[in-house]
Amino acid sequence: MKINKNFIDKKATLYLVSTPIGNLEDITLRAVNTLKSVDLIFCEDTRVSLKLLNHLEIKKKIYSYHEHNKIKQGKLIIEALKENKNVAILSDAGMPVISDPGYEIVKEALALDFSVVPLPGANAALTALIASGIAPNSFTFFGFLDSKESKKRKQLASLKDCRHTLIFYESVHRIKNTLEIMYEVFKERDAVIARELTKKFEEFTFGKLSELAQNIQQLKGELVLIVSASDSEELLSFDISIKEHIETFIEIGEKTNEAIKKVAKLRRISKQEAYNEYHNLKK
């Protein structure tokens, strides 16, 4: 076991700095101050981050750190930390590490006992989720599905029975095909396409998977796809009898007593009434 107390440890620090996903006003004050104070900044695409730094009037040399040079550049980051320099890493947009480079360097820095300090900020997945109107209580963030159709199908099949809201990153070129396969694999579910978040043409499209698959035309920009959990409608439905409702919970793996408790709570009836209905007991 190991505890890193980032507020006490006076070690060189790797800062993970979240940046805006479109609207430059979404940078935090702390991110600005950190970018001003660190010794070195590593970023995914130097042209993209240079624009942000110019906007923030931060004049500093920046170094690239991306998927294809992360091993070589990772060594430079570790050398800098060993020389007691503080380093920030940024991705083009949003949180580093989340469907973006950074995971390996975080692991290495932690293994070498450097401090790793995350700076919260914009993230496309959560920004989409909170405005989607789809249950946020528990969710699985999947990120990008494989671009090959056969692999995509397998990945979706593995998520079919997941009881969580699902969050995907997807490109505008693949979204139609992905929605079509989702409808085949998941059947009907609620879904939301959150496009161009925080930008001028921000747009949310709400619908059933089948509707979206049929009607979506060529889109532009960036998007997040949110899909409701398996069977969520059925579990929340009051159009079935109390007994059927309890059986639905049991079918998805709930113990009988738990299923009775849940249905009683959902329908605002007593546990005794739900129990009686389930066991066909006379009132």
Ligand code: SAM
């Ligand atoms: N690290 C980023 C984050 O924290 O959200 C995600 C980076 S990932 C390489 C880029 C994907 O995030 C895009 O393809 C899109 O699916 C999603 N994305 C990023 N910015 C977005 C925006 N403004 N609106 C909608 N989706 C966005």
